[in-house]
Amino acid sequence: MRAVIQRVSSARCEVTGEVTGQVRGQIGPGLVVLLGVAPTDTPATAQALAARLVKLRIFNDEAGKMNRSLADTGGAVLSISQFTLFADTSRGNRPSFTGAAPPDLARAVYADFGVALRALGVEVAEGVFGAHMVISLVGDGPVTLTLEL
Numbered sequence: 001m002r003a004v005i006q007r008v009s010s011a012r013c014e015v016t017g018e019v020t021g022q023v024r025g026q027i028g029p030g031l032v033v034l035l036g037v038a039p040t041d042t043p044a045t046a047q048a049l050a051a052r053l054v055k056l057r058i059f060n061d062e063a064g065k066m067n068r069s070l071a072d073t074g075g076a077v078l079s080i081s082q083f084t085l086f087a088d089t090s091r092g093n094r095p096s097f098t099g100a101a102p103p104d105l106a107r108a109v110y111a112d113f114g115v116a117l118r119a120l121g122v123e124v125a126e127g128v129f130g131a132h133m134v135i136s137l138v139g140d141g142p143v144t145l146t147l148e149l
Contacts, residue, residue: 036085
């Protein structure tokens, strides 16, 4: 799994002009997680990434140091599936996406990631798998990191 994580003051996801999801596709303070799934990823990979994300100390404490985690702050996650994180741009002008998981596997592991975050007590909003999404966010920091398992 590969994730690009951005600390935000707020974020939202829209598909065809509507905010997404059964759980509304918008959050206040927290993280936007663009999540790519590889062919070798499993539910265990999703759980491990979720556990690491929740403990990652990237929020400021009272002294302004990045010393607090998502678990410490009670922040939320807007999770967006992003197969393009596995693009191969080493040749030509058109990326190859053969490094990304097939859609059925990716959809399942992406869902497992959301389940794992919720089990850890995190509020999760999600995009729509496979849809064209419009993501709006107010970056905080800016703080942008990548995680890979």
